Amino acid sequence: MYRSRMYRYYEYRETDDGLQVSNSSDPPIKQRWRDLIAREKEVLASKHCNVSVDGFHYPNYTLYINFTVFFKPTEQSFTRQDYGVSFGYFAICSAKLSLSCNDYLVEVKYGDQYNVLQNFSLFTNNKMYDYREYRLGNEDLEMCASNYSRMRTIWRARNSWEKFKDQHKCRGSVKNIYAWYVVNKQFTVYLPPWSQYFTRNDYGVKDGNLIVCQENFKLISKKYTQEDLLMFNDSIINIK
Numbered sequence: 001m002y003r004s005r006m007y008r009y010y011e012y013r014e015t016d017d018g019l020q021v022s023n024s025s026d027p028p029i030k031q032r033w034r035d036l037i038a039r040e041k042e043v044l045a046s047k048h049c050n051v052s053v054d055g056f057h058y059p060n061y062t063l064y065i066n067f068t069v070f071f072k073p074t075e076q077s078f079t080r081q082d083y084g085v086s087f088g089y090f091a092i093c094s095a096k097l098s099l100s101c102n103d104y105l106v107e108v109k110y111g112d113q114y115n116v117l118q119n120f121s122l123f124t125n126n127k128m129y130d131y132r133e134y135r136l137g138n139e140d141l142e143m144c145a146s147n148y149s150r151m152r153t154i155w156r157a158r159n160s161w162e163k164f165k166d167q168h169k170c171r172g173s174v175k176n177i178y179a180w181y182v183v184n185k186q187f188t189v190y191l192p193p194w195s196q197y198f199t200r201n202d203y204g205v206k207d208g209n210l211i212v213c214q215e216n217f218k219l220i221s222k223k224y225t226q227e228d229l230l231m232f233n234d235s236i237i238n239i240k
Contacts, residue, residue, distance in 0.1 A: 009041065012037070045084025053091055055086045056091070057161065107142055113125070114141070132155075135159050170214065174213060196218055198212060198216070
């Protein structure tokens with residue numbers, strides 16, 4: 001916020017001499033400026049990074065006025081040169097975080113003894129894992145079994161981001177679905193009202209709820225077919 005105006009993360013650039021914003025009234029120029037800055041901040045997240053980049057939600061970090069970020073799970077501080085921004089969230093190379101769960105991973109093969117609930121919680125070995133506590137691999141599921149609370153917090157934050165960011169693959173709007181679907185053990189989702197299936201790479205999850213790109217939905221016909229009318233032959237009321 002500056003002089004009663006709000007600038008989004010992709011509308012300003014941070015330099016050694018201060019902040020820069022574009023005051024052009026030409027829409028194409030403003031759009032190119034936004035695209036350039038968004039890309040700069042995404043690239044910064046992966047600078048000198050040969051492993052994955054993690055993004056985190058607001059509860060996991062504090063942002064100060066000099067753009068230093070305090071990352072709560074590991075109690076680390078990062079200056080503006082150490083991290084990037086992705087979709088308005090703090091994003092950083094995984095190698096820069098001081099904790100990892102690699103030594104405490106539990107793996108469960110797809111189809112083994114587990115159940116998936118509608119809120120994407122997983123029940124296995126008499127324990128319930130919420131949607132942030134397991135990761136979907138190519139052949140199996142992975143859970144963090146560490147007793148260290150900060151390590152588990154990072155694990156949950158990473159998984160939450162991974163499942164949420166899938167909605168940003170959408171070309172248009174996002175549809176949040178809170179009911180009327182079933183999840184099977186391969187994490188395929190079936191939506192009876194639309195008679196549609198979505199595999200685990202076709203949707204995202206936010207707060208345990210299903211997120212699907214609007215353009216992936218089949219349209220439901222609003223016209224009654226002859227078969228529909230035949231079902232109501234004994235109950236039709238005609239009005240002139």
